Amino acid sequence: GTPGVRGLETTALTKSFGGVRAVDAASVAFHHGKVNALIGPNGSGKTTFFNCVTGLVKPDSGTASYRGEDITGKPPHRISRAGIGRSFQLCRVFPRMTVLENMLVPVRSRTLLGRLRSARQRTDVERARELLARVGIEHLEGTEARDLSYGQQKLLEMAGVLMADPETIMLDEPAGGVNPALIDRIAGLVRALNAEGKTFLIVEHNMDLVMSLSDHVVVLDRGRPIAAGTPDEVRDDPRVLEAYLGI
Numbered sequence: 001g002t003p004g005v006r007g008l009e010t011t012a013l014t015k016s017f018g019g020v021r022a023v024d025a026a027s028v029a030f031h032h033g034k035v036n037a038l039i040g041p042n043g044s045g046k047t048t049f050f051n052c053v054t055g056l057v058k059p060d061s062g063t064a065s066y067r068g069e070d071i072t073g074k075p076p077h078r079i080s081r082a083g084i085g086r087s088f089q090l091c092r093v094f095p096r097m098t099v100l101e102n103m104l105v106p107v108r109s110r111t112l113l114g115r116l117r118s119a120r121q122r123t124d125v126e127r128a129r130e131l132l133a134r135v136g137i138e139h140l141e142g143t144e145a146r147d148l149s150y151g152q153q154k155l156l157e158m159a160g161v162l163m164a165d166p167e168t169i170m171l172d173e174p175a176g177g178v179n180p181a182l183i184d185r186i187a188g189l190v191r192a193l194n195a196e197g198k199t200f201l202i203v204e205h206n207m208d209l210v211m212s213l214s215d216h217v218v219v220l221d222r223g224r225p226i227a228a229g230t231p232d233e234v235r236d237d238p239r240v241l242e243a244y245l246g247i
């Protein structure tokens with residue numbers, strides 16, 4: 001990553017549901033070009049934070065910006081156009097479509113420039129096949145998504161996210177419900193894509209994975225960032241231990 005490049009940042013971002021402040025005045029700066037993790041106990045606001053910065057949920061107040069551009073409250077397609085792609089905690093694929101068809105569905109969410117560029121260079125189908133090979137499921141292109149294992153569906157979703165060629169990729173629990181061999185594959189993919197310049201922002205409960213994969217970790221507790229730093233810094237922070245132990 002280029003030092004000093006501004007990536008995804010929030011200032012006093014707040015979102016309440018009824019009386020619950022799911023995200024509470026959260027000011028966070030993720031490191032552009034790096035693998036970032038957002039961690040915290042269940043209910044600490046990680047998913048709501050993700051939803052606020054990807055346009056699925058409108059924050060009540062505060063701001064979100066990406067590379068200096070204000071993205072606060074913008075709809076998902078605008079945020080996608082700004083260069084942010086995301087996966088979902090409960091994997092989103094179309095069960096009765098084939099793997100290849102699933103890859104071609106989200107093409108509409110891509111930037112005009114990206115579409116023109118790819119139309120000139122190669123077809124979407126070629127690109128889809130290349131990405132399926134990259135995640136290791138090219139042999140399943142004719143299989144309906146519902147017949148894939150859960151881990152394979154997550155790889156398909158990740159390949160689908162890559163179709164839009166996002167600069168920043170947000171993954172919501174990429175290892176959740178996935179067997180150890182596929183977790184290794186997902187980790188390897190994140191490392192390789194990061195080495196090629198992609199920024200990651202990952203919500204993940206598997207601490208071994210978080211600590212081995214991340215450059216920068218932000219810890220949420222009751223909607224507030226309580227610690228941020230390298231995995232080593234965060235691991236030994238008493239505030240983090242307290243949050244997880246619920247003291």
Ligand code: ADP
Pocket residue numbers: 017018020021022040041042043044045046047048049
């Ligand atoms: P996490 O992803 O860290 O588990 P969430 O963002 O899912 O946390 O939830 C944070 C808090 O907001 C929790 O108390 C949760 O019950 C509440 N919450 C999240 N989404 C909604 C919603 N759509 N309606 C009501 N409460 C919600």
